[in-house]
Amino acid sequence: GNSVTQMEGPVTLSEEAFLTINCTYTATGYPSLFWYVQYPGEGLQLLLKATKADDKGSNKGFEATYRKETTSFHLEKGSVQVSDSAVYFCAPCSNYKLTFGKGTLLTVNP
Amino acid sequence: SAVISQKPSRDICQRGTSLTIQCQVDSQVTMMFWYRQQPGQSLTLIATANQGSEATYESGFVIDKFPISRPNLTFSTLTVSNLSPEDSSIYLCSVEDVKNYGYTFGSGTRLTVV
Numbered sequence: 001g002n003s004v005t006q007m008e009g010p011v012t013l014s015e016e017a018f019l020t021i022n023c024t025y026t027a028t029g030y031p032s033l034f035w036y037v038q039y040p041g042e043g044l045q046l047l048l049k050a051t052k053a054d055d056k057g058s059n060k061g062f063e064a065t066y067r068k069e070t071t072s073f074h075l076e077k078g079s080v081q082v083s084d085s086a087v088y089f090c091a092p093c094s095n096y097k098l099t100f101g102k103g104t105l106l107t108v109n110p
Numbered sequence: 111s112a113v114i115s116q117k118p119s120r121d122i123c124q125r126g127t128s129l130t131i132q133c134q135v136d137s138q139v140t141m142m143f144w145y146r147q148q149p150g151q152s153l154t155l156i157a158t159a160n161q162g163s164e165a166t167y168e169s170g171f172v173i174d175k176f177p178i179s180r181p182n183l184t185f186s187t188l189t190v191s192n193l194s195p196e197d198s199s200i201y202l203c204s205v206e207d208v209k210n211y212g213y214t215f216g217s218g219t220r221l222t223v224v
Contacts, residue, residue, distance in 0.1 A: 049212055089153070
């Protein structure tokens with residue numbers, strides 16, 4: 001089955017700082033790749049996705065590119081806001097099954 | 111995308127008892143998924159539930175401990191049986207969001223076993 005290694009947190013940044021959360025995976029075949037986010041007190045939400053190599057997923061200023069050669073899907077944002085404080089999960093998907101990373105807690109201070 | 115109503119949102123149960131979690135979707139879906147998130151851990155898939163057939167369990171999860179029902183295309187239940195403190199976790203249901211090519215999650219059930 002798939003496995004995923006996600007940058008461990010917690011990550012603490014100041015507002016407007018640049019964010020990178022690393023994610024690498026192992027999988028047979030070519031999985032779809034997802035980033036999910038869990039804001040405090042809320043459920044899990046899809047942040048962005050990419051379904052094939054070199055695809056770039058983007059949403060709310062966040063981006064991640066499907067890198068087949070390095071089996072990576074790093075999450076980036078150029079300027080974080082306090083409202084981005086949440087837990088972020090990287091998740092490859094094969095055969096309808098999501099495999100989640102351990103999650104990275106991001107705290108953005110004003 | 112589909113809207114999922116999951117109940118209860120939390121419960122405290124005595125060891126040896128069982129808890130049944132309900133998941134109601136506002137549209138018909140083929141597959142429903144049940145996940146577990148243990149304290150400080152990531153989400154792990156328990157099983158996939160298709161209407162009209164038995165659920166398919168992942169390695170490490172068995173039907174006797176986690177029986178699942180899927181009576182129609184909008185509803186499923188997960189029962190966690192013979193509870194022990196190690197079952198204290200958040201349990202989530204999920205469905206495929208075909209339109210947006212992703213997966214939608216319920217708000218979760220926080221179970222504490224005492």
